[in-house]
Amino acid sequence: AQTVTQSQPEMSVQEAETVTLSCTYDTSENNYYLFWYKQPPSRQMILVIRQEAYKQQNATENRFSVNFQKAAKSFSLKISDSQLGDTAMYFCAFMKRGADGLTFGKGTHLIIQP
Amino acid sequence: DAGVIQSPRHEVTEMGQEVTLRCKPISGHDYLFWYRQTMMRGLELLIYFNNNVPIDDSGMPEDRFSAKMPNASFSTLKIQPSEPRDSAVYFCASSTDRRGYGYTFGSGTRLTVV
Numbered sequence: 001a002q003t004v005t006q007s008q009p010e011m012s013v014q015e016a017e018t019v020t021l022s023c024t025y026d027t028s029e030n031n032y033y034l035f036w037y038k039q040p041p042s043r044q045m046i047l048v049i050r051q052e053a054y055k056q057q058n059a060t061e062n063r064f065s066v067n068f069q070k071a072a073k074s075f076s077l078k079i080s081d082s083q084l085g086d087t088a089m090y091f092c093a094f095m096k097r098g099a100d101g102l103t104f105g106k107g108t109h110l111i112i113q114p
Numbered sequence: 115d116a117g118v119i120q121s122p123r124h125e126v127t128e129m130g131q132e133v134t135l136r137c138k139p140i141s142g143h144d145y146l147f148w149y150r151q152t153m154m155r156g157l158e159l160l161i162y163f164n165n166n167v168p169i170d171d172s173g174m175p176e177d178r179f180s181a182k183m184p185n186a187s188f189s190t191l192k193i194q195p196s197e198p199r200d201s202a203v204y205f206c207a208s209s210t211d212r213r214g215y216g217y218t219f220g221s222g223t224r225l226t227v228v
Contacts, residue, residue: 033213045205045219052213091157100145100212101159101170 023092137206
């Protein structure tokens, strides 16, 4: 079974700063996918970024980028030029190839201060 | 597309009552998932369907929980009888394939059992 660990229950940074959220996972699989989801107070789960394990290049989506270290089983999310609207819970998730369910970490509550 | 649609958004019921949660997936998505979110356990996969057929229900906590997908555009999650420990947010999600593309969540149903 896979496990996903997010070691930072809560983080707080000033607007416009850069922040990095940590995620580690444990798996014996070689082919899998990793995700970061954002959950604002509205409760909606929003996909932020997706990474395929066989790709060495780190995924980026505008202000969001990841640092994927496969050997270390680490998948951190970097948010540049943070904005007030980035305040939310952030969940790291794992999905092994050929399976369909996501395994989530417990989440990090990110607060962007004005 | 209106996205994944869940109803009701909130449900309050008394212990022992039957509760039915509803989900309409995105048209054309072959996979449908039910997740439960609690403070203690985080987000957990309960069951998922492929082409209306249940594939894996190992996450369903007890026999009191049942899920059906009578057609490609509708699924239900039923709890009978409900208990206070079933209080949680229940999410439905749908996707197009087994690589996590287009994996989209609904807005969730917050269930409170008193």
